[in-house]
Amino acid sequence: MTEHDAQHTAERDRKLKEASEDQPQHAVRENGEAVSTDITTAGVPEAAIPELVIISGMSGAGRSTAAKCLEDLGWFVVDNLPPALIPTMVELGARSQGNVARIAVVVDVRGRRFFDNLRESLADLDTRGVTRRIVFLESSDEALVRRFESVRRPHPLQGDGRIVDGIAAERELLRELRGDADLVIDTSSLNVHELRAKMDAQFAGEEEPELRATVMSFGFKYGLPVDADLVADMRFLPNPHWVPELRPYTGVHEEVAAYVFNQPGAKEFLDRYAELLRLIAAGYRREGKRYVTIAIGCTGGKHRSVAMSEKLAARLAAEGVETVVVHRDMGRE
Numbered sequence: 322m323t324e325h326d327a328q329h330t331a332e333r334d335r336k337l338k339e340a341s342e343d344q345p346q347h348a349v350r351e352n353g354e355a356v357s358t359d360i361t362t363a364g365v366p367e368a369a370i371p372e373l374v375i376i377s378g379m380s381g382a383g384r385s386t387a388a389k390c391l392e393d394l395g396w397f398v399v400d401n402l403p404p405a406l407i408p409t410m411v412e413l414g415a416r417s418q419g420n421v422a423r424i425a426v427v428v429d430v431r432g433r434r435f436f437d438n439l440r441e442s443l444a445d446l447d448t449r450g451v452t453r454r455i456v457f458l459e460s461s462d463e464a465l466v467r468r469f470e471s472v473r474r475p476h477p478l479q480g481d482g483r484i485v486d487g488i489a490a491e492r493e494l495l496r497e498l499r500g501d502a503d504l505v506i507d508t509s510s511l512n513v514h515e516l517r518a519k520m521d522a523q524f525a526g527e528e529e530p531e532l533r534a535t536v537m538s539f540g541f542k543y544g545l546p547v548d549a550d551l552v553a554d555m556r557f558l559p560n561p562h563w564v565p566e567l568r569p570y571t572g573v574h575e576e577v578a579a580y581v582f583n584q585p586g587a588k589e590f591l592d593r594y595a596e597l598l599r600l601i602a603a604g605y606r607r608e609g610k611r612y613v614t615i616a617i618g619c620t621g622g623k624h625r626s627v628a629m630s631e632k633l634a635a636r637l638a639a640e641g642v643e644t645v646v647v648h649r650d651m652g653r654e
Contacts (some may be wrong), residue, residue, distance in 0.1 A: 374439025
């Protein structure tokens, strides 16, 4: 353990000790099983109830990196906590007099049978009015296999089978949770620093914005982004790839952008799609959805999609939406 990690651990233990002071003690049966006493958030001011983020997703997709990023941002992070204990963790934080204001919990299939309690715990939190968000780390089968093979460790669910068998079993187990996630991050092509940048973009701000958008350009020949909420296709526009003087450049260059937006339908698409996104954004806000990933594609993800993503992101930012631009495939050719 590094000195930096030791400091984080000591600080976390200190906060947990302070959070548990003056709390009723748990009774213990003769077999050593703890019996929870009647701890409740009743009578605790709503402002004192901690903000909660649940980190889950595929094994090998970067849950530990995401958790470490939140810990560096000052969150109280608990790894591999049985889901049945999440409400208790929130209750302790609510009584900590502000020492534990933001809690992040990593929940995954390592909990085995405990994982079955997650749905019940989430319903319990909703009943108590706890603001909670689910961050789901996704990755392609190919990327996950490479990562497990590189560290020479088995998948936690593969048993006597292959790594791909464990991955398939985990996907099925997590299917419903993925559908409930507030934020899905595909880490297939991300390194550690890029994943940390995505987490920072979502959680580093002191004030939670109404809506955060990621506008991502991509190339259809490299596959659809699995974490996209909305997908638009720019292949209806002429391809600058076939213009020799533009081919070496990308959509971030003014020459390419001017060429793209001088084509029939380009400006009209931008205007109408931005109008459609205003309608969708209003609905997302009403439904409590804080994050949206808008994927803009062309053949290779170098010219048309990049130019349109830049313009669309600028339009959204001008309308008060906190926006991050990601060019997934630019530079891959």
